[in-house]
Amino acid sequence: MSVENAPVVDVDEAAIPVEKKMYYRFESNDKKEFRVSELAIQQSETLNRLVEAMGYTSEDVENKPAIAIENIDGKTLKLVFQWCEHHKGEAIPVDDGSVPKIVEIPEFDAKLMDIDNGLLFKLIWAADYLNIVQLLNVSCKKVANMAQGKTPAQLRRVYLLPSDEEDEAAKRAAQEAQDPRAREVEEEFEERKRQGGNSFF
Amino acid sequence: MNSIPFLRLPFLVIQEVFSMMSLFDIIRLARASKRTKRIVKTVINTIKEYHIEVYIADDYGIGFKNGTSGRYYVYTSKRGHEYSTVGKFIDHEFSISFFKRKFTYHKLDAFKKIFNFCQDLFGDIPSLPLDMNNDDNKLIIDYLKTKQENFDSCEVYINKQKNDEINYFFENIKVAKNLGIYYDIPENFEMNLPENVEKLFVYDSKFLQLEQLLALKSKQIVLNSTNFFFFQKTYIYSNDCSLDIPLKLCSSFYAYFNS
Numbered sequence: 001m002s003v004e005n006a007p008v009v010d011v012d013e014a015a016i017p018v019e020k021k022m023y024y025r026f027e028s029n030d031k032k033e034f035r036v037s038e039l040a041i042q043q044s045e046t047l048n049r050l051v052e053a054m055g056y057t058s059e060d061v062e063n064k065p066a067i068a069i070e071n072i073d074g075k076t077l078k079l080v081f082q083w084c085e086h087h088k089g090e091a092i093p094v095d096d097g098s099v100p101k102i103v104e105i106p107e108f109d110a111k112l113m114d115i116d117n118g119l120l121f122k123l124i125w126a127a128d129y130l131n132i133v134q135l136l137n138v139s140c141k142k143v144a145n146m147a148q149g150k151t152p153a154q155l156r157r158v159y160l161l162p163s164d165e166e167d168e169a170a171k172r173a174a175q176e177a178q179d180p181r182a183r184e185v186e187e188e189f190e191e192r193k194r195q196g197g198n199s200f201f
Numbered sequence: 202m203n204s205i206p207f208l209r210l211p212f213l214v215i216q217e218v219f220s221m222m223s224l225f226d227i228i229r230l231a232r233a234s235k236r237t238k239r240i241v242k243t244v245i246n247t248i249k250e251y252h253i254e255v256y257i258a259d260d261y262g263i264g265f266k267n268g269t270s271g272r273y274y275v276y277t278s279k280r281g282h283e284y285s286t287v288g289k290f291i292d293h294e295f296s297i298s299f300f301k302r303k304f305t306y307h308k309l310d311a312f313k314k315i316f317n318f319c320q321d322l323f324g325d326i327p328s329l330p331l332d333m334n335n336d337d338n339k340l341i342i343d344y345l346k347t348k349q350e351n352f353d354s355c356e357v358y359i360n361k362q363k364n365d366e367i368n369y370f371f372e373n374i375k376v377a378k379n380l381g382i383y384y385d386i387p388e389n390f391e392m393n394l395p396e397n398v399e400k401l402f403v404y405d406s407k408f409l410q411l412e413q414l415l416a417l418k419s420k421q422i423v424l425n426s427t428n429f430f431f432f433q434k435t436y437i438y439s440n441d442c443s444l445d446i447p448l449k450l451c452s453s454f455y456a457y458f459n460s
Contacts, residue, residue: 098267101220117205128214140214143205144221152233159207164235 022058024051025066026081032074033066040084043092045131071129076122083112083135092133103141113142208240219244224253224265225274225301228315231322242322253319254328257341258358260302261312263319263326269296274315276308309337313344325349331370332358338366346373354379359386368393 022038026047041047050067054060069077086108095101105113113120120139127135146158155161162170207215219227219241231241252266262275288297305311320326329345329352355376359367364387371393380395381402390408394401399420403409406424414422 100223100267101217103221117203121205121210124210124214128211136214136217140217141221143207143210144218144226146205147222147226147230150226150229152229155230155233155237158204159230159233160204161208161233161237167234167236 022061024056024061026077027066027068028072028074028077029068029070030074032077034077034081036081036084037088040081040088043084043087043090043132043134044080045092045133047130069130072126073122075119076126079112079115079119079123080126080130080132080135083109084132086112087134090134093137101137103137105138105141109135109138113139208236215240216244216247220248223272225272228274228318228322232318238322245323252328253323253326254330255316255326255345256330257312257335258330258332259335260300261308261335261337261341263315264298266328269294271296271298273298273300275300275302276305276311276315277302278304278306278308280304309340309344312341316344316348320348325351327353328355329374329376330356330358333360333363333366333370334358338363339369342366342370342373351375351377353377356381356383358383361385361387364390371395 023035024038024041024047026034026036028034038051041051054067056064072080113123115123120142124136124139124143126132127139147155150158156163207218210218222230227241227245231238254264254266254271256262256264256273256275259279260275260277262273264271264273264275283302285300285302286297287300288295290296303311316326326349331341335341350373352374353376355374357367357370357380359382367382368391376395376398378399379402380398380400381404382392383404386392386403386405386408388407392408394409394413394417396416396418400423401417401419401421402423402425404425406427409424409427
């Protein structure tokens with residue numbers, strides 16, 4: 001899909017330059033375009049540095065292609081920019097090192113993250129990649145909350161943790177893929193052990 | 202159940218998630234598989250703020266402190282009271298402790314398991330508050346001796362009926378930095394106080410003999426309700442040699458006299 005034909009998503013109408021506010025255009029890896037206000041971009045350290053380095057004027061924003069964000073899809077990026085627009089102008093939190101870290105999830109964020117966990121997973125990756133501290137905080141808090149009061153067996157299901165046996169099997173499969181002789185050698189070793197041999201060699 | 206592939210998150214994100222979890226959720230996560238245990242061990246070593254302690258009182262367990270609040274996970278052989286909160290003033294500061302209790306007929310065995318697991322996960326446990334008002338003091342001390350002979354700090358709450366057990370404790374467990382001994386200790390009691398602990402606090406020090414006091418090599422000593430009427434702060438600070446004075450090593454000494 002060409003850039004001209006790509007759907008343009010206005011994340012926040014207020015961000016459109018009614019009063020000559022500066023905004024930027026971004027494009028996801030599935031060619032969805034977003035207009036995001038300069039103030040909202042400041043929530044992302046990565047994007048903020050990027051636009052600073054590019055030094056675009058308002059004309060450049062209109063005339064040049066949208067800034068491509070190659071590894072985030074449109075659905076995820078829409079959530080990211082919605083979050084940034086809602087929290088624009090807010091101070092970036094500084095980690096004071098307290099443990100456990102106290103993070104409250106505001107109502108807007110809770111609603112924004114009321115999504116399936118596949119999308120939440122992508123949102124966390126995006127927040128990490130774009131270095132959006134507070135979005136990462138609230139999304140991590142949501143993941144941390146999933147563990148609350150769960151037994152180890154429940155945690156294996158919630159966090160899709162492989163059991164020891166599955167990990168062993170995966171390790172063996174990886175070894176075999178690397179060296180097809182590995183399984184034969186292992187079987188030979190087991191056979192010799194059964195026959196009472198002390199040493200493989 | 203809605204699930205998320207936790208181990209496929211970036212390592213720094215996993216670290217973030219851990220920093221927001223309660224310690225007990227982290228411990229349960231470590232118990233989910235060998236791999237998660239390895240990850241928890243790796244991450245937990247990067248978070249130094251966890252202050253883990255053994256908890257021995259009527260119930261046994263472990264806890265962690267963060268500033269003035271503490272969270273404890275304990276095994277109990279009494280039914281009911283699954284959760285409780287205890288608040289108290291310590292040094293003019295309000296501290297609050299949250300308890301989660303789990304019923305078991307074998308609380309000592311359960312304690313040993315959780316202690317083993319935590320020691321494996323976090324390394325040596327620095328702190329030991331020990332309320333001797335329980336039936337298993339000697340068994341607990343014997344067990345701790347096999348697992349970890351030294352603790353950085355310890356608060357011992359003495360039970361008058363079990364005086365011999367406090368000496369058994371000091372004979373077997375070493376406290377290196379801070380030792381607090383609390384509540385009413387009989388005046389005629391001969392306590393084998395450790396001499397090399399850095400800071401010593403005794404709530405009721407009427408039992409303490411002058412000879413014993415002078416043998417202490419602590420850097421800081423605080424005695425409440427002492428019988429040493431002849432002591433004056435200035436006297437100690439002036440390092441009067443007539444006292445022959447190992448207490449010269451002591452940078453601060455406070456004695457609060459019986460009125």
